Amino acid sequence: MALQPFMDAPADEAPPYKLVDILPMAYPKGQAPVCEMTGLPAKIKCETEHITLFYNNRETAEESWHGIMGKIAPLLGPLRSPPNVIGSEEDRRKREYTLDLSKKALVDLCGQEADKFLVAGRFELALPGAQQEMKFLTELYGDGAVELVAAYLRMAEANVGLARYQQAEQFLSMANWSILKNPDASNALRSKLHRNFGKVYAARGKLDEALDELAKDIYCSSLASGPEHVDASPGYFHAASVFYAQHRIEHALAFYDKVVDAWYKFLVQCRSDPDVGRDVGEAARREAVDMLRRVLATRAKLLGDAHVATGEAKYALGLLHLFNGTDLNEARELVKDAAQTYSKHLGPDHEKTKDVVDVLQRIPAETPMESAPDTAAAVAPSTAGHSLPSTAGNLGRTPDDFASAFPFPADMKRAATQSPIPLPPTGGRQRSSGFDPMTPSSAGLAAS
Known part of the structure; x- marks a missing residue:
């Protein structure tokens, strides 16, 4: 079943x-x-x-x-x-107050469950939670209230996942109307609204309209949290995917680079300051895993598996697994590959290479045959034999666990930026119904 x-x-x-x-x-x-x-x-x-x-x-x-x-x-x-006894007016007020508190608690639970299934791609299971959230919010605040926007957006996202684009646009229109009636709505809400419009348009092949909406998404999320915050990374990611579909490969790689940059800097900060990671929820972190996997696959295909940008994507994804406290085996392999790539391009004595090797040494091995220090020694022998405390069972379960298991200087630079954001083209946008990354248009990228 x-x-x-x-x-x-x-x-x-x-x-x-x-x-x-x-x-x-x-x-x-x-x-x-x-x-x-x-x-x-x-x-x-x-x-x-x-x-x-x-x-x-x-x-x-x-x-x-x-x-x-x-x-x-x-x-x-x-x-x-219904209440068994109507009671006095004061009794009715107390009952209504208690019911409102219960409904608000259920709103949070329904939203969390919907987010969990949305990230897992189980859109048919996300719909019930989002719908119940919408019902409770309507009972609490009335139709068209700005508080309903988050539920509208979850309903829209679930319908997009089920390819029900007309229903998705209806919920987005409802969310848009609520925001228009409430000019004080937060930029974070506006960002999510434009992002979902962009996803709908991209799914329906309206790539120009999708880019316009995603540009608004990035603008609003930048106003809310800053252009380099992880909250802005989904906007960069979806914009990159649209550029990719338009054969604008340099633009796609540059915007994918913004995704890696945001999460790399976030993880760097978490390793020196655990408080940084407390406000990023599970749904956002699981979405980030999917985004970084897509970025890694794209860089490996277009730039080559041995490219330093591919190694950087592996390292960022490995760190994210460690921060989440999940997929330890995948994290070990990703960090190991990143260490080999950095050693080849930057040298075994480079500050960045040493850090990757240090992280690799701290990841517990499954068996003695997979000893992480031995593997690290093959990459950078000068660091072998360094005695480190065991971190088994203490990997990323909380931000404090991650920071203590993988300490990191707050000012550590990235190994290299993949490419700068290119200037917008002077001509019209290219249109395409699809993209084959093996076409000649992507030739020569590995050498860039």
Whole structure:
């Protein structure tokens, strides 16, 4: 079953819900239940010990349950049930206050769950959380409130992932209208709005319009956090992907370089100051892994696996894995390759090479045959034999763990910048419906 990996109960245990077929005609006129997700007449009811939910079909019911309902069902019952006794006006105010607090807590949970599935590419499971978040926010603030923009954007992103571009544009239009009515909306929200418009236009082949929106995204995120902050990196990444599709390879590589630059500087700062990494959430870090993998693959294809820029991408991705505390094996291989590349281009005694080797030495090996210090010695023998404390079990679980396991001077420079941002072309933009990186237009890049 496709949804099995996200089920709370093991496969051999009965799920904590029961799906039962119902006949809409069996209910009195005007009282037939409707689907939680689609608003269509319900044909299935999902019975749980806390609440009974209604859906149009079994697939929608299962997606809703595994997407969010399995986590919030215990709270939905009390929220949706009418009070037993009306009570005094003061009692009603207290109950409304308590309900509002509960809804605000559920808003945060629904948004977090939706983000988790969006980053994982499980867009069908992200929709239920984003939709429930939107419902709670509407109950709290009313239609069109600026507080709903984040939920609109999650709904749009999930629909883009499901190739439902018309629905995505509808939610983006709703978000845009809310922002227009609230001129004090933050630049961070405006950035995400333009980024999602750019992704929709890029997916529909409207590359010029996509670049315009992504330029606005980068501008707004730069106003909010700075042009070199990691929050701006998705805008650079998606703009690079559009340039790539337009055969504007130098522009694509330059904007991919901005992605590496932002995350490299972030990780450098985290290694000297753990407080820097506390405000970057899990969803952003998982998205960064996907972006850096794409940058690495593109640089390796166009510049060559031995190019120093490819080595830099490997090192940045390896550090990010260590910061996240995940994919230790991949991190070890990436840092090892980066150490070999830096040793070849910069020399084993270069400050940067020594740092990469030091990080490699600090990554615990799986077996004695994979001893990290021995591997590092093959790259830079002058650093072999340096006694280091064990960091096993202390890798990036928190920003403090990362900083203590992989200390780093705050003023360390990058090995080399791949290329400067080129000036905009004087002519019109090139159009293309696709891009083959093996075409002659990319020839000679490895020598740049």
